Amino acid sequence: MDIEIATIGGYEEVGRQMTAVRAGDDIVVFDMGLNLSKVLIHDNVQTERMHSLDLIDMGAIPDDRVMSDLEGDVKAIVPTHGHLDHIxxxxxxxxxxxxPIVASPYTLELVREEINDEGKFAVDNDLVEMDAGETMAIGDRCELEFVNVTHSVIGAIxxxxxxxxxxVVxxxxxxxxxxxVVGDPIDMQRFREIGREGDGVLCYIEDCTNANRKGRTPSEAVARRQLKDVMHSMEDWDGGIVATTFASHIARVKSLVEFADDIGREPILLGRSMEKYSGAAERIGAVTFPDNLGMFGHRKSVDRSLERVMNEGKENFLPIVTGHQGEPRAMLTRMGRGETPYDIEDGDKVIFSAGVIPEPTNEGQRYQSEQLLRMQGARIYDDVHVSGHLRQEGHYQMLDALQPQHVIPAHQDMEGFSGYVSLAKSRGYTLGxxxxxTSNGNTIQLVE
Known part of the structure; x- marks a missing residue:
């Protein structure tokens, strides 16, 4: 059977992931993501109202025209998890x-919201829910399987x-x-089985985000302990505390909500994406929040909540807000610019429970956001966080488990691939x- 890989997006940058695998006449597409940094550098861009060709020209979404070179029919579109660079x-x-679009329950809930928000195209694809550990037929001779993994969003496979x-993994x-903290551990046993059953692993396509970093990525349990230590150290502070994290990081949001209660503060989730991701997780029963937890996404309801905080005393609340990357229209950035009813005063604490995404736009915006906050007297608690991506020892572990015949680095630029190339070469793989x-828009013929 002919096996061909089309590397459509995410092979020259962090973002706009899209890969297609052709097995004979059947094609499966993995991910259809956005490069958010290409959008954020423009003022007031509303992607839901834009045409796909304009977004392709901006470098914001994958240029999928290479799909016309693949001789076969697409049988499934499979987003791996709910981050925007993938859905x-x-x-x-x-x-x-x-x-059909086939995804885990939480990812599918977020896909529904993406489709509902779309203002230019009608997306009528069937939505098929599949849990980790389940399989479905692809054509007459292939099968799709979901293996549970752990990431900085729940429901990742x-x-x-x-x-x-x-x-093909x-x-x-x-x-x-x-x-x-939330969900099941990574299913390393299943990866080892896949590496040793039948004809083994023909090809492994791997995320190289942290491939230049030594050691292993700590567990979310480590971040939870770190966050608990930071927040309990503020227990006696009688001023404002504001926290920000990835809205999609439900485990981290859950920890923030719990520790706010521990130190006698009422948590409030503020920002459109904070309401979106936490609300979706609660709807499908993936997490349980307190009944009285406020989630507010629209500008007027957010401002009313912050007016209440100011009237009743900042010392009684923990706003958990969007803006960890310094996004211009996010809540924390607006706070730093003095555009909300919340007054940041000398000594107030701001917890960044998120790392900076390693991309120049994010790094610049995050720097600007922190400077605005410091100018108002805020004290910054930075990088109370662990990454959702493998470091080098995790990559060695995956290669040992899967023992793939071919390896394709992804989710980085050429500089970002360098660490993975070195470690793969140390395991006996040879470039070429x-x-x-590879790069965006290429195809790799594995079997003819």
């Missing part, structure tokens, strides 16, 4: 393919396409976490033979 282009591209030539995004460093 943010579904509203723009999915309608081009007569195929690594999809595996089982073909007569061996398995799409390894974006994950860390090896045996003690997650079975280690394929």
């Amino acid at each position: 943010g282009a579904i509203g723009k591209l999915a309608h081009r393919y007569d195929a 690594n999809p595996v396409l089982h073909t007569p030539e061996g398995a 799409y390894g974006l995004d994950k860390r090896v976490d045996h003690t997650p 033979r079975d280690l394929h460093v």
Whole structure:
């Protein structure tokens, strides 16, 4: 059976992930993501109202025209998890393919919201829910399997396409976490089984975000302990405390809510994406929040909540807000610019329970946001966080488990691939033979 990989997006940057695997006449598409930094550098861009071709020209979504070179039919569109760099282009591209969107329950809930928000195209693809550990047929000779992984969003999976030539494992995004705060641990046993059953693993496509970093990525349990230590150290502070994290990081939001109660403050979730992600997690029963937890996304309701905080005393509340990357229209950035009813005063604490995404736009915006906050007297608690991506020891662990015949680095630029290339070469892989460093818009023929 012919096996061909189209590396459509995410092979020259962190963002706009999209990969297609053709096995004979059947094609599976993994991810349809957005490169948010290409959007944020423009003022007041509303992607939901834009045409896909304009977004392609901006470099914001994958240029999927290479799909016309693949001889076959798309049988499934499979987003691996709910981050926008993996699902943010579904509203723009999915309608081009007569195929269902297959995802884990939480990811599918977020996909529904993306489709509902889309203002330019009608997306009528069937939505199929599949849990980790389940499988579905792809054509007559292939099978799709979901393997549970741990990441900085719940419901993450690594999809595996089982073909007569061996398995193709799409390894974006994950860390090896045996003690997650929400959800099940990564299923390393299943990865080891896949590496040793049948014809083994034909190809492994791997996220290289932290491949230049030594050691292993700590568990979310480590971040939870770190966050608890920071917040309990503020127990006697009688001024304002504000926290920010990834809205999609439900485990971290859950910890913030719990520790706010521990130190006698009422948590409030503020910002459109904070309401979106936490509300979706609660609707599907993935997490339980206190009945009285406020979630406010619209500007007027957010401002009313902050007016209440100011009237009743900042010392009684913990606003948990968007803006950890310094996004210009996010809540924390607006606070720093003095555009909300919340007054940041000398000595007030701001907890960044998030790292800076390693990309120049984010780094610049985050720096600006922190400077605005400091100018008002805020004290910054930085990087109370662990990454959702593998470091080098995790990559070694995955290669040892899967023992793939071919490896394709993804989710980075050429500089970001360098660490992974070195460690893969140390495991016996050779550039141009079975280690394929590629770019957007290319195809790699694995089996003819």
